[in-house]
Amino acid sequence: MFGQRGRMNRRLWTLAAIFALGGAALTARIAYVQLMHADHYRAVANNEHFGQQEVRAARGAILDRNGYPLATTVDAFDVFINRADWQSLDDARKAAATIGPLIGQKPDDLVNEVRKENKGIYLAYAGLDFAKGSTVHNTDAPGLRMVQTTKRFYPEGDLASTLLGFVGRDHSGLTGVEHDFERELGGIPGTIYFERDSIGNKLSLGAERIGQEPKAGGDIKLTIDRYIQRLVEGELEMQIAKTGALGGSIIVMAPKTGALLAVASNPGFKLSQLDLNHPDQALFRDRAVTDVYEPGSVFKTLTASMAIDLGLVTPESTYDDTGAAYIGPSTIRNWDYSVNGITSVTQILQRSLNTGAVWMSGLIGPDAFYRYMRNFGIGEATHVGLGGEPDGLVRTNTDPAWTDVDLATNAFGQGIAATPLQVITAISSIANGGKLMRPYVVQEMETPEGARAFSPVVVRQVMSQQTAATVTDMMNQVVEGNPGHLAAIKGYHVAGKTGTTTGATLADGAVHDGNVASFIGFAPVADPKMIVLVKLDFKEDRLGGQVSAPVFADLAPSILAYLGVKPDGPQLVATGP
Amino acid sequence: MAALHRPALAAPRLLRRPRTGKLMLVGAIALVIIAAGFQVNQFSRLTSTGYQINDLNKQRANREAANHALEAEVAQLSSLARVDWESRTRLHLEPAQQKLYLTVNHSVPDRQTLPTRFLPPEPALAGQAGDPLWKRLLKSLPFF
Numbered sequence: 001m002f003g004q005r006g007r008m009n010r011r012l013w014t015l016a017a018i019f020a021l022g023g024a025a026l027t028a029r030i031a032y033v034q035l036m037h038a039d040h041y042r043a044v045a046n047n048e049h050f051g052q053q054e055v056r057a058a059r060g061a062i063l064d065r066n067g068y069p070l071a072t073t074v075d076a077f078d079v080f081i082n083r084a085d086w087q088s089l090d091d092a093r094k095a096a097a098t099i100g101p102l103i104g105q106k107p108d109d110l111v112n113e114v115r116k117e118n119k120g121i122y123l124a125y126a127g128l129d130f131a132k133g134s135t136v137h138n139t140d141a142p143g144l145r146m147v148q149t150t151k152r153f154y155p156e157g158d159l160a161s162t163l164l165g166f167v168g169r170d171h172s173g174l175t176g177v178e179h180d181f182e183r184e185l186g187g188i189p190g191t192i193y194f195e196r197d198s199i200g201n202k203l204s205l206g207a208e209r210i211g212q213e214p215k216a217g218g219d220i221k222l223t224i225d226r227y228i229q230r231l232v233e234g235e236l237e238m239q240i241a242k243t244g245a246l247g248g249s250i251i252v253m254a255p256k257t258g259a260l261l262a263v264a265s266n267p268g269f270k271l272s273q274l275d276l277n278h279p280d281q282a283l284f285r286d287r288a289v290t291d292v293y294e295p296g297s298v299f300k301t302l303t304a305s306m307a308i309d310l311g312l313v314t315p316e317s318t319y320d321d322t323g324a325a326y327i328g329p330s331t332i333r334n335w336d337y338s339v340n341g342i343t344s345v346t347q348i349l350q351r352s353l354n355t356g357a358v359w360m361s362g363l364i365g366p367d368a369f370y371r372y373m374r375n376f377g378i379g380e381a382t383h384v385g386l387g388g389e390p391d392g393l394v395r396t397n398t399d400p401a402w403t404d405v406d407l408a409t410n411a412f413g414q415g416i417a418a419t420p421l422q423v424i425t426a427i428s429s430i431a432n433g434g435k436l437m438r439p440y441v442v443q444e445m446e447t448p449e450g451a452r453a454f455s456p457v458v459v460r461q462v463m464s465q466q467t468a469a470t471v472t473d474m475m476n477q478v479v480e481g482n483p484g485h486l487a488a489i490k491g492y493h494v495a496g497k498t499g500t501t502t503g504a505t506l507a508d509g510a511v512h513d514g515n516v517a518s519f520i521g522f523a524p525v526a527d528p529k530m531i532v533l534v535k536l537d538f539k540e541d542r543l544g545g546q547v548s549a550p551v552f553a554d555l556a557p558s559i560l561a562y563l564g565v566k567p568d569g570p571q572l573v574a575t576g577p
Numbered sequence: 578m579a580a581l582h583r584p585a586l587a588a589p590r591l592l593r594r595p596r597t598g599k600l601m602l603v604g605a606i607a608l609v610i611i612a613a614g615f616q617v618n619q620f621s622r623l624t625s626t627g628y629q630i631n632d633l634n635k636q637r638a639n640r641e642a643a644n645h646a647l648e649a650e651v652a653q654l655s656s657l658a659r660v661d662w663e664s665r666t667r668l669h670l671e672p673a674q675q676k677l678y679l680t681v682n683h684s685v686p687d688r689q690t691l692p693t694r695f696l697p698p699e700p701a702l703a704g705q706a707g708d709p710l711w712k713r714l715l716k717s718l719p720f721f
Contacts, residue, residue: 068656074649075642130642148642155652230657491678557676567678 051196052211057187058150059171060217062164062178064226065259065443069155071164071178076151077133079103079125085143086114095141102136103128114143127151154271160229162268162286163386163441168276175284177441180387181220184447190214218447223259223440228252228559232262235555239536240266243547248536249288249420250551252559255428255522255531257456258437260384261559263288263421290388292417293535296499296544297335297352298520299413301427304345305471306372307360309463315346315474325358327408332358335500346474350481352498354412361411366397369407375462376426377436378418384439393417413499424533427520430475431495431528434461434468476525487521487549489556491567495528496521496552498544515541519548523556529565532556 033041061072079099086092092115096107103110103125114122127149128136137146152167165176172186173179190213195206232250240248252262265287269278278284285291307313323339325332334340334353348356361369373379379394394416395402409415418426421439429436438457445452463471475495479485487496499518515538522531532555534548560567653659664670 069649069652072645072649072652074645130646134639148638153649155649156656157658159657226657561676561678 046193049195050193051200051202053192053194055190055192055214056150056171057189057214058216059152059167059187060185060447061219062185063219063221064229065221065223065261066225067221068226070160070222070224070226072153072155073150074153075130076127076149077125077130077137078123078147078149079128079133079136080145080147081110081114081122081124082143082145083114083117083120083122086111087118089115091142095143098139098141099124099136099144102132102139121145156226156230158270158272159226159233160224160263161271162265162284163224163263164271165284166271166274175387176286177220177222177386180385181442181445184220184445185217187217187448188212188215215448218445218449220442221444221446223254223261223443224263225261225562227562229262229264231555231558231562232264235551236264236266239547239551243536243538243542245536245538245542245547247287248534249291250535250555251288251420251424251533252555253424253428253439253531255431255437255528258425258428258439259443259456260439260441261530263441285388286386288420289384289386290390290419292390292392292419293516294416294501295413295418295423296501296516296518297354297357297412298423298427298497298499298518298544299416300349300352300357300411301430301471301475301497301520302372302376302378303357303360303364303369303411304349304474305430305463305467306364306369307345308470309372309467310364310368312363313345313360315344315470317345318342319356319359321353321355323355325355325408327358327405328403330405330408332408346477346481349474349478349497357412358408361407366402366404366407369410370394370396370398372462373410375436375460376429377422377459378416378426382419382421382425382439384421384441386441389421390419392419392422414501420533420535424520424531427497427533428522428531429462430468430471431522431531432468433465434463436460436462472525472528475521479521485549486545487519487552489523489553492523492556492560492565493525493568494521494523494552494556495525496549498549500542500544502541517542517544517547519544519552521549521552521556523560524565524568526568529563530556530559532559 059073062070064070081095081099086095089111092111093107096110096114099105100107100110105124110124114124133146133148136144150171152171154164163176165178165180166174167178168174173182178185191211192208193211194208195203197203232252236248236250239245247266249265250262251260251264253260263286267283268287269275269283304313308315319342321334321338321340321343323334323337332354334351334355338351338353340347340351340353343351343353343356345356345360347353348360364372373394373396378392379396380391381389383389394410395406397407406415425436425439436459438459440454440456442454444454472495475497476493478498479487479494479496487494487498497520499520500515501518502515516535517538518533518535520531520533522528532552534551534555536542536548536551538547
């Protein structure tokens with residue numbers, strides 16, 4: 001008995017031990033799964049049961065300097081149709097008769113498009129207005145799927161298209177301000193988790209929870225003024241049509257702050273007719289910021305500034321113009337092949353004499369000349385904050401291939417490449433008492449992280465205030481000392497300089513025998529409030545003084561009046577009560 | 578006198594014990610039923626409130642969307658292109674051929690920026706005369 005009981009006990013103990021071991025193993029496994037790796041398995045289970053959908057954050061607005069929206073975001077619907085629900089022709093026709101007129105499609109066409117395939121989802125309309133979309137949604141037509149989305153809206157139409165840029169289908173900026181300030185405008189997308197079925201479709205009565213609330217993007221206030229921008233764009237388009245120019249750029253800047261009031265380029269694109277598959281992708285860039293050109297004679301103002309600032313000449317200093325300057329084997333002549341005899345520095349600018357600029361550069365010397373060039377910001381990006389801005393090209397006396405001819409041609413703006421933005425920034429230092437300002441296009445930002453305002457930045461004092469005043473007077477003599485100058489305007493004293501470059505890379509991207517005709521001017525001379533650069537590209541020879549100076553004369557009075565600048569000419573002013 | 582009556586009270590208490598037990602049982606069951614009912618009611622309320630919140634959120638989203646659409650429409654109506662079109666077609670205005678500048682001794686009026694959602698928020702109106710008396714009293718306290 002005992003023996004049997006003893007065996008029995010052993011068996012029982014063995015069985016108990018097996019069960020105990022099994023239980024312990026299961027417990028260990030449960031602890032391993034549920035305690036040590038709980039997060040991993042929870043995530044796996046959630047992935048299996050829950051689907052995830054990204055919720056796009058509302059994109060911020062781009063405003064002009066007075067707060068008028070240039071680009072903003074509105075809610076919209078994408079209208080989809082489930083093809084499987086339209087397999088019955090009668091049902092499809094009934095549904096199409098309801099939906100079609102609301103989305104601007106003929107019902108028969110809609111039915112044909114949807115029924116081309118048996119399965120899948122057909123996108124009937126992308127970005128339908130919210131009000132219309134709500135009406136479509138309320139029809140409850142069979143097969144209808146509405147997805148709420150947002151779309152970019154431009155209250156001012158195509159204004160400043162190349163500057164603003166555009167967004168892609170995923171609502172991220174692709175060019176212009178939309179791209180360059182994507183982080184501020186874009187916001188942070190949110191996430192929604194929903195219970196799904198075995199093939200990933202959302203359960204209609206399943207649980208839904210918000211993982212992360214989307215954070216709306218911030219608003220950006222530009223320095224651009226919609227009125228001036230519209231004025232400039234209209235004028236540029238009109239002048240291109242009138243003169244047969246290939247294209248051009250106009251920039252308006254506040255010289256004392258560096259704030260860009262208008263930036264227009266042509267050719268460009270229209271936001272209302274955006275075609276991302278356009279063969280000429282160059283249309284999407286802002287040429288005033290990204291494209292370089294030879295500035296030509298407008299640079300003589302910089303050469304004169306250097307010579308005066310170094311005390312080498314005064315406006316009355318003279319040289320004997322024989323009509324040619326000989327630099328080694330090269331001969332440089334005046335643009336009109338003129339011979340002027342004894343000529344003052346002021347007259348060099350008035351008559352735009354190449355030989356005079358070469359004479360001044362000889363006095364300045366290469367070391368000082370290129371030092372000043374760097375100080376004017378030529379050869380480096382302005383850091384305006386817009387993408388695609390190049391440094392420009394300048395060959396200095398430290399470069400191995402440099403020769404004396406480079407110095408001579410650089411003195412009248414040839415043999416170097418700069419963007420229109422670099423040129424206007426450099427010359428605005430003359431209008432600003434010798435202070436070079438950093439150009440800027442964003443005035444304020446209101447983002448979820450807080451508000452940020454941008455103040456004008458003085459880059460450096462390039463020349464003395466006295467030199468700047470002297471050169472301003474000389475530039476005034478260029479316009480008012482030449483009777484019948486086409487840049488002169490009634491009521492305001494203007495300072496300016498023309499520029500013409502031959503054999504340039506023009507707006508169509510090819511090197512032509514034609515030229516770039518430009519004019520840069522600022523007003524009023526006593527206290528400059530605006531500086532304007534006009535640059536037009538031609539296939540044939542045209543002079544800046546003939547085609548670009550009148551553009552300045554057309555624009556300046558309207559801009560000055562709009563900015564509230566009192567005319568210099570007292571005969572036009574009536575004092576009120 | 579009262580002390581004399583105390584022992585006599587012990588016997589009836591013993592007699593009532595079974596009835597108390599039943600009562601307690603009934604009470605406990607009733608409590609469980611009430612608690613369960615309360616919980617069902619809570620769940621029901623929670624669910625219906627959840628649906629109401631969802632519905633209200635949808636309404637809010639719809640109104641916000643409609644608001645954005647209206648603001649965009651206002652912005653479009655105040656755009657320069659439309660102002661120009663209206664002045665030419667409806668008011669039959671023409672661009673000025675000659676400009677006359679007048680100096681007027683008047684400050685420039687504040688420009689109205691549109692749409693209003695881009696304007697800075699209006700300062701909170703604290704302690705308005707329209708508030709009830711108790712609110713104004715509370716607001717006058719130093720820790721409020």
